[in-house]
Amino acid sequence: MVQRCNAVGVRVIVDVVVNHMAELGRSGYGSGGTTFNADQLDFPGVPYTSVDFTPQDLCPSADGIVGNNSDVYEVRNCYLLGLTDLYTSSYHVREQLAHYLNLLLDIGVMGFRVEAAKYVWPEDLEAILSLTNNLNTAEGFPSATRPFIYHQINDQGGEPISVNDYFGIGLTTEYRYSEKIAAGVDDFALLNYVYDSEEGMAPPYKALVFVDDHDNQRGYGSTGDVLTYKQIREYQMGVSFSLAYDYGVVRLMSSYDFDDNDQGPPDSSSSGATDTVPINADGSCGGGWICEHRWNSIVQMVMFRNVVAGTQVELWYQEDDNVAFSRGHLGFFAMSKSGSLDTVLQTGLPAGLYCELISSCTRNVTVDTDGTARITINDYQLPFIAFCVGCGTVTTPSPDQTTTVIPTTPMTTLPTTMTTTTIPTTTTPLTTESTTPPFGGKVKTVIFLYKQTNPGQDIFIIGGIDIAHRPGCTSDAESDVCALDITVNSLGTNVHYDRYNAWRAGDTKLDWYGAQAGQGTYNGQVASGTPLVWTTSNSGAPEYQELNTYGDSYWMVDMIMDCAQTDEGWFHFKAYLTNAGSGWEDDINQVSPCSGDVGGSEPYATVYHTARCGYLNVFEFSGSSCMVSDLP
Template sequence: MTHPTSRARRDLRAAALVLAIAAPLAACSTGPSGPDPDARSDVGVQLFQWTWDAIATECTERLGPAGYGWVLTSPPQEHVLGEQWWTAYQPVSHRVESRLGTREEFAAMVATCHDAGVDVWADAVLNHMTGQDDPGTGWAGSTYAHYSYPDLFADGDFHHCGLAAGDDIQDYQDAAQVQTCELVNLADLATETPRVRATLTAYLEDLLSLGVDGLRIDAAKHMAPADVAAVLAPLPEGTGVVQEVIRGAGEPVTPEQYLGNGPVFEFAYADGLAGTLGGGSPSVALDLGTGPGFVPSDDAYVFVDNHDTERNGSTLSSADGVTYALANVLMLAGTYGTPTVYSGYAFSDRDAGPAQDADGNVLDATCDDAPGPAAAPADGTWVCQHRWPQVEAMVRFRAVAGDAPLVDVWSQGDAVALGRGERGLVVVNAGDEVLRTTLATHLPDGEYCDVLAPEPDGCAVARVDDGRVTVEVPAGGASAWHVGRIS
């Protein structure tokens, strides 16, 4: 069963918010008849390890006004104890009680985000339970053993694959190992059995009862596609779904096998961005998704980095500063996939969890007054990439661009330009010299504010005359103009 995204519901809620969020743009003229400059975008943001209370506040104060369409939470279920980030991915029960907040706080957050026009998606851990060999007690007091979770799962509900030492996955060229052996000792659920499937479906239905709009299916690659389909099948039509299926060169388990269940995160896109901006030409970024090795655009959720890749170094991360900012600009300017912005905390120890109080509760996230690529946050402080000026401005650009086609593509050395129909134009200069050139554009004639170069008392203006515009873009910088910001 295919579960489409909930964009239609987002659009309906966004229409009611036009007047509420128009104030920040009141000093600027809007463009000619065409897209509403206050329209909601399709952009999501993963607020990694943010508490439910902090997400609620952020939806109201920044995500809604900035035009974000949806927010992805960390796993909401009860988990093992420990300070590390990965404890959140070791479920003890399906109770919505975690170090990020209570069930009541989660439900209140969802309602608050909806009021701000932002959908809420939850990270759902379905493939496994804990990786702890010794019995223990979870965050909310539930007792457990490695293969025993009272009132949930017993030993017969888990795989013991017998295909590798310790039943751990050792060969990713063996599909049976990938989907029935344990991922780093995590107790692997027998998702082919009716009982396990029904239990997992009940958990997802509980999340939906709290108002959740969509689900990220964690480690979907480690479950057979038919098992994922069976768990999702009873859910209401319109439930958003995106699956984590990491693409591996030559591996027998591929993202394409899961598309019948819904979209997937296309890891090849993030890998490609890292290559194009880490020594290649930024113009190559516009080709990502057009050739073999990528799922179709409608099936792809794309990102610059996520909580795993920023730790394993396979993609760019906020530590890459300006390069990372430019990668986000290119992702949000382009037409391939549904973009997901990542926002986490600074760390030097890849296992380190977020800042916590003496009882282990995660502290509410706070953002500095001026987050951005030049900042150097200390370990444990929030990087707030979703608030970086380049990122927020491009979320609004994408909302205005809507479904406009890619036009006016131009490249020269380390610079690239692309238009989005008659609605917008973006130039990225990854080089070491200022870029000065004249470009063709479909933008209607007039004067436009550069939304990536805000000025305290006005805006940096570019004038379009007879389909031509002269631009000056700083080294390691970007400029963007759209019909929602006319001087």
Template sequence: MPGTRFPSLRRLVLVVALLMVVSSLPFGPVHHSTARAQTSSPRTVFVHLFEWKWTDIAQECENFLGPRGFAAVQVSPPQEHAIVAGYPWWQRYQPVSYQLTSRSGTRAEFANMVARCKAVGVDIYVDAVINHMTGVGSGVGSAGSTYSPYNYPGIYQYQDFHHCGRNGNDDIQNYGDRYEVQNCELVNLADLDTGSSYVRDRLAAYLNDLISLGVAGFRIDAAKHIAAGDIAAILSRVNGSPYIYQEVIGAAGEPITPWEYTNNGDVTEFKYSNEIGRVFLNGKLAWLSQFGEAWGMLPSDKAIVFVDNHDNQRGHGGGGTVVTYKNGVLYDLANVFMLAWPYGYPQVMSSYEFSNDFQGPPSDANGNTRSVYVNGQPNCFGEWKCEHRWRPIANMVAFRNATASTFSVSDWWSNGNNQIAFGRGDKGFVVINREDTTLNRTFQTSMAPGVYCNVIVADFTNGTCSGQTVTVDSNRRITVSIPPFSALAIHVGAKLSTQPATVAVTFNVNATTYWGQNVFVVGNIPQLGNWNPAQAVPLSAATYPVWSGTVNLPANTTIEYKYIKRDGSNVVWECCNNRVITTPGSGSMTLNETWRP
């Protein structure tokens, strides 16, 4: 054992001599959001801050999203909404009027948020509920407006709604019937007659009002329940060229497909979420080598992709096998893959804790949403989950931005099971280990030689890395050790500006072993595993009983180390005090030593 206690554990670079299979898989062009003139890298990821208040989103844009390179925020529906007993999340999706007064804040707060986010290069996308109004009934909305069945004073009356004349209560019963899906009521929600010029004008006026405040794009909620031609007619009345994406949940055997909506804009690709969930929860990552269009999904430049969204993380919106924040590290890994893989325009989910499928956001007894920010700081990782701030997810936004110009896969490798690696040409490289054993391997990459920050476990700031670094050698190879259920990612935007001086230290130790037992060196620095036996550097027995290995260690550094013998998870430490060396300022050094029993 080293000294009297273990220092803290850290991931590190290990030496393993294997080369990977090289392949190149072309994919569709990068999906850009709206113009990004003020940033040197294209911004290619947006986040859904589900149920956040406008004042909180403004702060988050300035404090985190802008500096981290997010393209945009999808916000919850801003219009006046129904007030429902228990204040469920879905009351936001029951419009009462198009006044901008909701449980996220006032019109003035909304406008202030849009302006502040835009000032730091972050667009606002509004979740636009234009298929329907409230559930058929009476009540008072969040701005004080009263309503009754098919009567929203000053806006709509009975004749402005579809009355499909089927199923008794007009609800959709048969999703195999296009007419029902687009003319009957979705779970009792008063279905707007989007074929009416009057209704189209009112909906366009709502969208134009939002555009006048600086809104850059719209998610068309429940687009599947609106004829694609009706959406086109509404959008023809909209000013400018806002970014459009439409919620269309495709299902086998149904007559309405996501493809028929692509002429209006992009479309949510729910199959991506279901398939990535199926693979990461129950499948093999090796299956993902052609993930995307080859799996029957939309063209990359038309697809909005996500690991989970506010609907399907609750079992709604098509349901399926979905990875959510409740899956812990698997959720990290699935998002790392999504943000590294060149397909679609990715949306990161930012949730709150929920224990049932209708639970609303953290609120007081009167349904007033609690702020994420407390005393100027985000109160994340408790009732607000803030997945977009989880380091592996947050730092992969910069990875996607940095690799956007090389929208294809290179250097694909898998072990045939749940360990994969792939590159994005000379712009980035990622390794994902979804197995319960450490992945020790040398990978061939296309990256330029140098030292890079592993952004999965460390932050890259002002040319320096807060933790583990990865060296790409002169042959463009990396030799790494990836712990179980972890990942590694490097990219050109996280290359150290000054490379630390190192010396090659050769360890030779005379040590007898039994069959299956091997010898390693472990020490007090990351290059030697930070005293973690699982991350120790393996030595070779080419001249048994002498075990040898060469490691690049920091120059002019005093280092403590020991030799260990390992047989699987069984570890034997040599005795006595830690060995100590001080490396020279340059060159190399060789140690010839004997195991201390």
């Protein structure tokens, strides 16, 4: 099955259980045909014996069962629901689990969803995953590509275990999003707050989000209401908004109908054999299968999301029960709770006639030369519209015309690319004189970023090559062609640099995804990317750096970088300030050419700082200035 799926571009992610084996009180034969006895901790088919399960003296609960989610040791060392807890600190257990994962990778799977990850110590998971192989190149994966990993963690806030404990080893599920999107569909004033960093929600590049999943659509694992297929209108609104919005990697649900929360999939023979899924003439499913992923509105919004990937929400409009926004200069989405909207809005898109996706291009939207368009919604059941650049032929009007008619052939082909949200970019080409790389191979590169900060704040950068300008980028830093190999150099050993030195350990990539697997932590705090350190030009201060000739508050990183991986000698980055609300820099409209004794013009415009490999680069947080100079 996996190989057939790979042959047509459908990748498989396996739901894996590494926390436990069978429940106490169970014995007999497993699905693989081997015997087991949970009470005796005997699983000879693996093999596991009593020494492979967490010692009971490490579990603080009286009965050995997880009962207090406020006790980290109880959650991670006791038996979840009586399930026999594997001792993942044991090298033998780690080897056995990695062997299982490697068998799946050899088959050709793309990655793993780690079930019940909060019940496993993060360092144990990191050790297990470090023993896994790269993806199988025989199944069409690029060489040296690491598995895609995300962890199932139900973090509702208020408990000591949170999603950020796992950011260094993959993405994390964000269950709070399901409740927030349900509340937002009920009250549109809440829609722009479905991601709230102040609540500890995972940042966009670490969050795996969903309107519902197999647990919370049945009322498990959520403290509030969630939308499901049973509220078809509101559910389509929630999923479509999620695919249009710029938060997280979106996972779609594909359900079967149920009345009882414990009801299994369609089984017309009552023999325990799941029925085949019948496909109707219109592409929908029958026989009790819901197949939300085949609904036309969701198919079209997946297309929209793929086109606008790498852009951010702009031109936010919310009035009463209506909401609209652009995704950079590539797409526009609008939704009306009443199903009735008729107003002129700024779209941010180039002028032309666009096919409206939800209607499968049986309607068009005209964008005028000033970027405005009349946005009309008059459908109560499908009260939203979307259009985007490239979703049909977009033409720029000549001076004596405002629109050009395009074909309205319905777009019903299922997209073949993964639905993801990536770090914001804008894609406005800029014609400049190209600058060739000054060096080949790995050379010293320095960045200074001016920012006055408060005690307790730190600055990190994410970056590499703008994903809109290099094809083939992935969401795995280790294999991403948009990520750059780096070695972050020491800047000293005084106590003021302890955080920088801790976070630079294991940071081998300038990438768009935050902390790498294996990157160092400081007092339990996970890095948010490649670290910078506060420096001064005052030679009497402990934070003095010789290369800083500019003054106080110039945050610095010193790297060895491979210029051959850059884009004509240039690369991009965006900064994040901790303990400062959202913390992200504003979009950058960088001055070109840069000043300095080297200077130079960026090869194309982006919303990031653009720096030169092999030189000393000076910028300002959220500022447009740039200076490029020779290193002494």
